[in-house]
Amino acid sequence: MLSPLLWVFTLVLIAVFTKNRKRKTRLLILGCILLYLFSNSFLLNEFARAWGYALYPDDKKTYSCAIVLGGFTSTDRNGQGYFNSSADRFIQGLRLLETGKVKRLLETGGNGNLNPGKYREGTWARAQLKDLNVPDSSILVESNSRNTMENAAFSKKVLLDNHLQPPYLLVTSDFHMRRSMMIFKKEGIDVVAYPCNYMAGHGNLTIVDLIMPDATALAYWSMYLKEMIGYVVNYLH
Numbered sequence: 001m002l003s004p005l006l007w008v009f010t011l012v013l014i015a016v017f018t019k020n021r022k023r024k025t026r027l028l029i030l031g032c033i034l035l036y037l038f039s040n041s042f043l044l045n046e047f048a049r050a051w052g053y054a055l056y057p058d059d060k061k062t063y064s065c066a067i068v069l070g071g072f073t074s075t076d077r078n079g080q081g082y083f084n085s086s087a088d089r090f091i092q093g094l095r096l097l098e099t100g101k102v103k104r105l106l107e108t109g110g111n112g113n114l115n116p117g118k119y120r121e122g123t124w125a126r127a128q129l130k131d132l133n134v135p136d137s138s139i140l141v142e143s144n145s146r147n148t149m150e151n152a153a154f155s156k157k158v159l160l161d162n163h164l165q166p167p168y169l170l171v172t173s174d175f176h177m178r179r180s181m182m183i184f185k186k187e188g189i190d191v192v193a194y195p196c197n198y199m200a201g202h203g204n205l206t207i208v209d210l211i212m213p214d215a216t217a218l219a220y221w222s223m224y225l226k227e228m229i230g231y232v233v234n235y236l237h
Helices: 004-017 021-038 041-051 088-098 121-131 148-161 174-186 207-211 215-236
Strands: 066-069 073-075 081-083 105-108 139-142 168-173 191-196
Touching: 004 021, 004 215, 021 215, 041 174, 041 207, 041 215, 066 088, 066 148, 066 174, 073 121, 088 105, 088 121, 088 168, 088 191, 105 121, 105 148, 121 139, 139 148, 148 174, 148 215, 168 174, 174 191, 174 215
Parallel strands: 066 105, 066 168, 105 139, 168 191
Antiparallel strands: 073 081
């Protein structure tokens, strides 16, 4: 329901079957306008800059833990995990550990599918870290959460059980960071934003981006719209 492409398709479909010529024309024009606006890279990047968080400043501080939010894996038809387009979350978490910026990693994520099966993202992430020779003593896992609110609630217990002192670095995609920070702070967890996996808002734009439609921008808007709706819902929760 949050796909601009679906909105455009619906308007065109209604226009095809309506018998009123004025209504048909208006619907087709509205569909074209929506398609152009949501496929415009310039508008997407301007919004992404306003919505996203600033790059993490190198404060030379060492943190007790980095909380890496799930969502960076998917499952194949056999239920086996693999890295998806958000894999930078995993990469940046590992980088923070290897460079000594954090002492431990908390991989938080279970399975948010309606029919989850046996796959658990946190458990799969731990296996990947062990394959990379990361010691068990540096890895914490929370593998029961199904969404960001549960990420925060369940992570809090893990952090308290392991007596890790705040603040903690919160690692997630830039488009997801604003909602994540609000949720974790409402849960009473002292976190510092470490955004990554930038999809928009940080590239160099040209006049072509202002004029030419871009299918990628159309796809990214669906994610940002989901985040905006989620932010309002979580704010009111």
